[in-house]
Amino acid sequence: MSAADSIVCPQVDVIIPHYRAIDRLERCLQSLRRTSYPSMTIIVVDNGGGDPALRQLISRYPGASLLSLSENRGYSGGCNAGFRASTADFVVFMNDDTTHDFRWLRELVSAAVEEPGIAALQPKILSMQEHRKGRNVFDYAGGAGGMLDRFGYPWCYGRSFFGVEEDRGQYDTPRNIFWASGAAMLVRRSSFEEVGGFDDSFFMHMEEIDLCWRLLLAGYRIRSVPSSVVWHEGGASLAYGAPEKIYCNHRNNLVMLAKNLGIASLVPVLSARLLLEPAAALFYLMKGRNGLAGFAAVFRALRDFFIGLSRTNGSRRQIQGLRKRSDGAIFRNQPFSIFLTGRRAS
Template sequence: MSVLPSVAVVILNWNGKKFLEQFLPSVCRSTYGNLQVILADNASTDDSVAFVQQHYPQIRIVRNPSNNGFAGGYNEALQQVEADIYVLLNQDVEVEPGWIEPVVAMMQQDQRIAACQPKLRAWHNKAEFEYAGAAGGWMDILGYTFCRGRILYTTEIDNGQYDDPQDIFWATGAALFIRSSCFHEVDGFDADFFAHMEEVDLCWRLQRAGYRICYCPDSLVYHVGGGSLPQGNPRKLYLNFRNNLMMLWKNLHSEDRWIVLSQRFFLDILAALKSLAAGKPRDMKAIGKAYIDYRRWRRKYNRAERDKLPEVKLMKMSGVFHGIMIWRYYFLQHKKFSELKHENARKAVF
């Protein structure tokens, strides 16, 4: 009789009592047979830890001494967690009882699958895909991220159109299944990111290391989204722009880096001017600050010392759209993933 891989669901919490009250019951109803649930607290100042201690004594609590964001918080907490598979679960996610089993089964069929995500639907509208991951993360040739079921701010209704398992570029950090050995092999998240894009960077590095990232449609979770920073928040915009630039500098093949980043610079200037024209000067300032801090980061970042992974051309990876997504979206009005030409889509076959 085969032994079930050990799974640790690790929920990173920062002042999230209202979400824990609402969603911990669904997590505790999980039916997987070799499971531990852990609350990793990022120096909360509310009474969320006391609430869990009182009402869920079976949940282990790992306390981080300070709030180092999503990336640093998980890096610190996971040093204290032993399991074959980590499940990094946002505090604002509701799960189905059998949500773990199909993902673990998929990962067990191929040891090269380092990370996997379930289907993400919106908690506020459970028929619709959710922004943060939908049916799997993709990226275009200029580093713009999107999902099967969500392009920019347009989300699709789930009619089963993406119910095929598939290799993807990145798996959502809202419900990320990842082999612990793979996580530590590539040194986990980049703590410089603090929050946003860190899971994309991690999955990119995993692909460079020769692993697969997959989407499992047989597992379903519901995500509230915007629990820490809502859409439209200048701080969120700043982190997304800065971290995307850092990610591109780190991971692009040296032959492609300057070509891609120069094109991004031009398009980001247009985005800043668009924000100003729309009466959102704070958004324009956020983009400008992102570039200033990215350049500061780049001066101190030593790629040779910090990154030992092989260079791999972006076009050779799974989940990459061989075109410019924002051109298709704004000028050709391609608002659905199915309307994009994605000849390089690779169905996950087991």
């Protein structure tokens, strides 16, 4: 009998933000129904989509409920609303474009119960598109766990400049990671509340990295659980290279740096990033299709970052009050630069 089979099964609430893709959600719910975990409930957060068929769909799944919002609050706002409607000691934040191995949740909970110092855990996330072709390939957005270089560029185990790796078991040892993917992450309720949950202003993209960074500052660990497997469609909300995706990634990344870095690190890192952002804009411009829109998205992100500095500084003061670890300790096992290691930013 494995450790996952022998654990007491605490209640888990699975929170799924959803917006106008009912077929995708139905596939996710059908997969979750096969989960071998006895104490799981599901909260679907309708982000202002207003599809009248949604309530009827949810009613077909015992243990599932619907929380309807009057407007689209994005991933971060939808998840926060779902969290406030939940009661379990453990919550899973999950994209609706996922399917799941039947033991995925049991493995995550087992790891969380065994080590109380862990605040968030991520399964191994594989590509759903490649899975349909009979191949085990890591998902671009989650892989086998996320890391962050010293300039704030994120990357994943299982992803490089040369493409996404095939899963051959090379990352099957559980490890500490910097961030867990929002495609599927289990979080301890008390830790999530302690650091203030997701930042609503992020709307989508980078919010899980920002959350995990605050959990690390507060002294917790983030962990990969490769024995838990989830498949992710990827790019279902916004296609890779979409201008709005570029905008959110760049704006939110700069906000995240400004909030979470200590002052000694913040000045050189943010200065370097502000020099690198125009270079990123030129990169998008040279990509051809949608290049001009991507170029403009970077400068919109820079503009809105500066406009929002007052709010960011207010959040920064609260976050730095959580600090139990230095930047040096947090980044000790992170690469200096993904551009030197061959890893690729999201």
